Amino acid sequence: MNKFILTIVLFASTISFAQSLESKIPANAKLVVTIDGSHLLELVPLTEFENYSVIKEIIKEIKEDKPHINGISDLGFDINSDAYYFYQPTDSIIYHVGLIKLKNRVDFEKLLDSSAQKKIVRSGNVSHYAEDSDLNIMWNDNILMLSGGMPSYSYFDENRERFEAQALNEDEGFYEIKNRVAGSWAANYAKQLFNYNGVSIASNQGYLKSKDNNASATLWIKSYGELMGGFMSSSLGMLVGSGLNMNYSNYGIGSVTAHLYFEKETARITSKMEVNDRWEKALKKMYSSKIDPSFFKYINENEMLGYTSISIDTEAFLEEYPKLMSEIYGGMLPDYREESILAAELFTLILDEEAIGELITGDMLFVLNDIVDKDVTYTTYEYDDDYNEKEVVKTKKESSPDFTIIVGSENEKLLLRLIRLGVKHEAFEHKSSYYKINLPSKTPFDLYAVIKDEKVFLTTSEKRITNIINNRTVSQVGNHKKIMKNNTSVIYMDLNKLMDKIPESELSEDEEQFVAYAKDNLRNAYFKTGKMKGKTISSELILETAKNRKNSLKVLLDFLEFVD
């Protein structure tokens, strides 16, 4: 009976063990990436995935050495579950670890070369193979763990004498000692981690909050500042010699979470960044303003290929940014705290933030209206019957951007004075009710300017500038109004229209096909940076894909297949 209970307990523990790769990730991991295999397979089933030529090629290559492999499912991995990567630095070594579930241990072992198989060290159910000192592979029936250790440059450098004293023989130099010591640490770490039973990342509230079942992949960084600090001092060692004692934990940026989604008609990457109180206060002031609604009067979504909008409070920006930077750099470089504070104060002293804030309010809009054909002359040669050369000037069509820039300003008087000065020095040419900017002769477009309704307008089209002056603009903003209002900055491109505008003469045959394919499969692209919400600032990259397709992942994979 006891034996029976023991068997049940063992079985149960194996199942729970098998279910949670997460339990192998220590609570102090600094960065975790999760890839949701089942989600990806739902979007593109394995049979479809294996039909892509890149995958076929990879399988074919593996098959040359391992004839029994006919597909991904023969590799032994449980691709239907989550796979993890995490990063765990210590003061002396940085560990990179990958965790994947195994479905068939025997199949996985067959992937190793016969020479590697001989080097497998088996201890009960657990197998260990060290490729070299850099990579440890450990597995049992359910889990495959790959781990590598990168010795910290600064740690070994600081303790050089101590390590040099550990040389095994006269020929062993510092570099070899470092690799040997780090290799043995990494091997020990791998063993400990594989049997890890301590507090796992699943106990971290921030990490748990970052989870999203709809995401195909998730990135979670415990503290961006800390990560950067560790990264800079350990692996690069750049700052060690510079004497700059940088402390990134005072950087002010905390956790970062990013998600990758493949939905029916969109592929999205969202990111959220948490900041400290100081950043929150400053960013809220800088980014609280909403774009002036009168800007929408000049947007016609039917006549544009893309736009960039920015809405910040210039006055708050100029007030807060230097202070923030001095605090950040003062915190990061404690030896230079006084200098950075003084620099910020001098900056503030010189600038009249309010006046600048009036001159440039912080609302800006760049609209790419069109890409137009322009006649451009060029010189070439013609030859007579005796092949004597004659220089001739010919004309060809070239694409030129047609755009409009609108900048908000509440100090028209000062701007007009500036323009008058510009006219005096021939930088501007006064037309009836607007100005032509005298650009260098080599610029492929003309530029016209006017100041109206507390805005500076710059545009490449003379017709458009007169329409602006005479209130003949067409306002057709659609959904963009909401997007621009709710975000600090937006970059938008109508990929479909944009691709249409690329002149065929500028493209090679391959590129033409690429553009045609992109036109059929991609629609709009956005990059949005949101307003502050609490202590969080978020951004989103959106790629809208063709509507009549199974899902966005499929479209992107088909696209890669086509490009390949």
Place this chain on the structure above:
Amino acid sequence: MFKKGLYFILFGLLFLLSGCFEIIEEVSLNDDGSGQVTLTLNLSRSKTKINSIMLLDSVNNYKVPSESEIEKHFAGIVNTIENTNGVSDVSNTINLTEFIFTLSCNFENVEALNTVISNFSSKEEAKRIQDHKHFSFDKTNQTFTRSYHYDIAKEIKNTKMEDRKIFETASITSIYRFNKSIISSKNLAAKISGSKKAIMLKVSAQDIIKNKKSIKNQIKLQQ
């Protein structure tokens, strides 16, 4: 590298920037084997693109030279050519509005002409050009030969795809003039003038790359 072997290597970068350029090589050969050469690199068709690129620091990982750097580099080459034995009356023009560069000089014999050509290449390439004799003139048989030693198609295949694009619409024209009449030319794409004293061969870089056409030629003159 193929590019190193092309004339005007110093403008290799400009090649990389532009889809359209033409190279014109004109040689007037006297009966004694001396003559005059004019080399032209015309990037005028791509001037808008070059003007935009000149605003950048680098493109495709190649550093973009400034106008003064281009002028300096070109002046260096002119200086080397001026100091070449058997070469005289060196003159050059640089037009940075249309991006047209020309260089012309007189040469005492085709050996000196080979040295002139080699000045546009790297040192190793220059030696190969001289060894291989890109130009030769056999006075006894009255045969003028234009040759080169690169396997251009192979070299092009070694370049990156994005760099290769620039050759798509490029062309190379050679015009050779003689005092005597031309009897025959080995390159069938070359056209002999009405007076029979000049021959022109225009090939696209694409045809050279695809091994369809070549700028190599052997021209037989009347004895």
